[in-house]
Amino acid sequence: MKGKFERQMRKGVLDMLVLKLLQSETKYGYQIIQEMKEKSENIFSLKDGTLYPVLYRLEEDGLVASRWEEGEGKKVPRKYYEITDKGRDALAEITEVWHTISVGISKLMED
C-alpha cells in the first residue's frame, strides 16, 4: 500500500521537479536523473523508464523542447532538454499549487 501511495505522489510532483531542474539550464536525461537523486538526497532516485515517458509527455505538451547534440570525439550523441516559456509559466503555476497544497496538508496533519 505504501508503495502505491509513494508512486502516485511521486508521479504527481515529477512534472514540477523536472521543470524545476531544467529552469536554470538545459540538461540531458541521465543528468536529470543524477541531479534529482543528489538534490533530493536519494528520495527521488528515478529509473530511466520513469523519467523518459515524463519528458516525452512534457515535450508533447510544449513545456520542454529537446534537441540531439553530437558528442565530441567518441562521445555518443545526447538529447538535451530545455524548458520553454510555456514550461516556465506552468512551473510557476504548479509551484503555487504545490505551496498551497503543502500548507494545507501541513495544517491538516498537525491536528
Add this chain to the structure above:
Amino acid sequence: MTKEAYIKNILKKIQCGRDKKKDIQKQLETDIHMRLEEGEAFADIAREMGSVKEIADSFNEELSEKDRKQYRRGRTLKIILLVVLCLAVICAILYWVLPKAVPLEDSRYFDQATLEEAMTKTIDLFDKEDYDSLKNMSTPDMQPVLTKETMDSAKAQVAQNWGSRVSMGQIYGAELIQSGKHFGVGEVTVTYENASVTFHLTYNEDMQLAGLYIR
C-alpha cells in the same frame, strides 16, 4: 539479456509510432552507453533502469492519444500488408499451378510440325492397338494405363465398334505451362466408319505421351 535484446524488447512493447520508437531507442542506447562508459556492468544498468515491462508500461501510461492512433494505424497497416502479401503469394501459387496456354508460334519448346508428327504416330499406334509401342513413347505415369483392356473400355465409352479410320481432321495445338512444366497439347477429330472421335493428346518437353483423352 544483451543490451540490444533489452532495448528491442522494450520497443516491442511500447505502443507508439515508428519515429517516436526510433527516438526512444536512441535515448535508451545513449543512456546505457554513458553508464557503460562509467564502468557499470550492463546487468546493473538494466536493474537501475527498470525491467522491460516497467519501462514499457511507464511509456505506455504517458503516451498521448496521437501516439496511440499512430500505433494503431501502423498495426492496421502491418495487418493489411500481411494480408496483401498472403494474397500475392496465393495468387503467385495459383498462377504457377493453373495451366496457361501459349500459342505454338510463341513456344520455345514445341512446334506445330513436331506435334502433328507425334499425334499422327500416337493415333496410328492407337488404331493398330500397338500399346507396347505406345508405352515406349509415353511417360512412366501413362504406361500402366496403356493396356488393351483399359483402352478397349475407353473406346467402348465413346462408341461400340468404331470401324476403320476414314479421315483425320486438322490438328490444333498449343503449349500448356503448369507448375513450371511445359506440355505440348493437341486436339484432332478423327472420323471412323462408325464414329467421330476427338483425341486430346498431351506431350512433355521430351515429346513423351503424357495424356490421352478421347470423346
